[in-house]
Amino acid sequence: MKIKVTVNAIPYEREIEEHMTLLRFLREGLGLTGTKEGCGAGECGACTVFFNGKTVNSCMVLAAEADGAVIETIEGEATEGMLSALQSSFEKHFAVQCGFCTAGMIMSARELIHHHPHPTAEEIKEGLEGNFCRCTGYEQIVEAILDVTGSFVAKEVLTYV
């Protein structure tokens, strides 16, 4: 079947197989490999993208459902090579280690900030609950989001003994 879909403000018209997921369409159909597959079962959040302004696990959505939809992915987050404020805050706070969860994490963080412009640490943890990260332990991600939303209280990185 044929679908028309707008991804990161670029309109596409593509022939797809009916069983193809949105995740596979983005990665294999459009070459947007920044969005990752961590489990393929809607559990880990690595494949999170915006679908008509709301985040979805793109492994749980069929590409056919995206016909006529507006999709946003990590590739649309930076502008002409300039990191977004959210990305810059992740950079500053070392909120990235292996990087495999990062795209999904940025997407979920953006949605969280949309609903809570000034979230508390607890609201951030709640908002990121669907995104697994095995490397960072989340704390520096929480700090990055607190900082970009204006409520980060700077403290010593380490206590030296």
Place this chain on the structure above:
Amino acid sequence: MYDTLDRSQLKNVGKSAVRLDVKEKLTGEAVYVSDMVLPGMLYAQIKKSPHARARILSIDTSKAEALRGVRAVLTGSELDYRLGLYVVDKYLLAKGEVRHYGEAVAAVAAESLQIAREAVDLIEVTYEVLDPVLNHMDAMKEDAPLVHPDLGSYDYIKAVFTPIPGTNIANLTKLRKGDVEQGFADSAFVVEREYDNPSVQHVPMETHVSIVKWGSGDRVTIYTSAQSPFTVRNLFCRTFSLPFNKVRVIIPYVGGGFGGKAGIHIEPLTACLSKKAGGAPVKFQASREEEFSLLPCRSALTYRIKTGVSEEGKILAQKMEMYWDAGAYADYAVNVTRASGYSASGPYEIPNAWVDAYTVYTNKPYGTAYRGFGHVEFHWGIERHMDLVAKTIGMDPLEFRHLNALRPGSITLTGEKITSHSGDVLACLDAVAKAIGYGKKSKEEKLREKESGLRIGKGIAILQKAPAMPSNTATAAIVKMNGDGTVSVAVGLTDIGQGSTTALAQIVAERLDFRLDQVFVKVEKDTDSDPYDWQTVASKGLIMSGNACILACKDLLQKGYAVASHVLKACVDDLGHDSEAVFVRHDPESRISWPQIALGYAYPDGKAIGGPLIGIGSYIAQGLSNLDKETGQGKPALDWTFGAHGIICEVNPVTGEYTLRKIASAFDVGKVVNPQLLRGQIIGGMLQGLGTAMCEGYIYDGSGHLLNPSFTDNKIPTAKDLPFEVETIAVENAQVDGPYGARGVAEHPMISVAPALGNAIYQAVGADLSHMPIRAEDVWRALHNKQPIDNWITKTPVGSCRSTPVLGSHSPSHALEP
């Protein structure tokens, strides 16, 4: 050795330099193997065993082969290759018998993933199901079925390991120090108990994935999500009898490893599919379910500890028996057993010690390296046990540790003398004790208890680990100067997220006295162009690759000075340099810029000298030795990193539910190279340790089927599992032979989190836990003195289910009631 300077004088080391790889990762530009597609690439799928133990009677692949788009089908009968890191015991595809649920029995490569899946479904395997041996303690019994009846015929590394043919014992590591029976006889108290933990999964967010092309003339190219390019290459070449220089291993960005991507895994089978498909590149990526059962896990452990202490609370003797559940293949489990055997007491001085550590084959998915390499598992036992001993003799656990922990002058289990440069475990302990207000409750805490009905407990635990590696472990670094005076650094160490590229760039900038932005360390690895590194494991990367980088920088500077001394007509000893130029120290106007000599200097008349400036540094571990097979004595440790965790926990005394108010973690890292990277390692490891402590574990039914190979049924921590407060503490007693005094700390934050939690829960409500993970229902059961349910192999009692705390005494004067 390596430039131990005052921290205040360092310009790059000790600063939170931004990660070199962060922009690529934040924008989605970073390319992982799972993102890669090669021209003409085929997709592989694997037919897996639904049984834990069965005889393969027949495999019919005819329907699969007839399916359009299928380009290669393989079964075990065609592949006579065996693989094994230490004991060569595993066929690429099962032959004759399957030994665990999820084991590969056939493989397909096809033009699409969909066709490959269909083809695998069309393969028909008939089995004669056999009774599996699932519990590693059962597998130790004399009449147990043998997982590997041919163990006696397998190759293995004889200098280090001891398999026992005719049993399920893949290795026995022994250690004997002093006279343990005399020690018990001299003891006023003897305390004995058994501790255990189930198998767990590493859960890298990127599952194992490889693309292999078996090209013409046996030129093989492997793209793989792995930790150790050279180990993949070397073991691959040994398996197929290929020269090392014909096989190229390329590792781009890696989506996490945690030990699960050490060694070699799916590369050889994928290569065989490529060969059979006429040399087309073949990609295999494990599904999340396959990550749990086709690929290896962390071994389960049953650990029995018997400790004798004096009247004053000094440990006099300790007998330690470890039973490691290897699963179906020995892989890393035999070396986990060895490394845990020589470190079995944790950071305590034990004058009389006796260790028997067994690696036991069972019909379950097999164990491999996992962050901590056995130390997470056995510290659970040791650090719960030390609290039990302290309680038994009526001493505070902190005081007990102060009395018995290693300190300068102490002799380790293997006979190594601890010095003032070895690191200070008690400084770590005291720091976390202070950070959590150990031993008392604040006014606020008392109020919280009163208002909520919850009970607050504070627990501590200490830890140690050295790199578990061969005595001749080696690495190298190349620092190349570019024509503009910047440098590009190549090392074989892989950055799987830990941040080693950034830390090494800081070390290079420091040693060269260059600006950090002049230094680049690439993430991608390539065995054809990068210098050798043994493996990215064991927390040895910073110290060994760091030292190799320092040596390469010295070499580069020396070569640069040699050219500059000609150009400037000055003695080499009179030269100095900064980030821009080499100059004559007493005449700084007389200078030559780095770009002018980077690729060779050309005089005004056109004549040239020098050539491209390339610094080379080779480093090898020194002074280490194999351990005596009977006594375990020798020198296994390049360096010890010590640490401690302190936890404040709030427990519901009715339901057993608990939350973590605070965790404080301290490590003697020698020298902090990058505070934010260190903090990331500490918090990330701590939370991974909490996963192990709170919820993770493989659950099997009585036939050996894995019941929870998914995130739905095998929970890992999310952001909501973070303790409310996290404090990260650095102790800096310089490692004399480390780069700027630094030592490794990648694995350590995961160790001893579980016992600190167990100790805190005990302190809060008196629930005395001997197996992990600690779920709310386990706390409830312990509170009500009910037998813990063994959920790890359902309907088959194992491990701590059978054991109750044994508080015995060999001393007539201090008999204790159980």
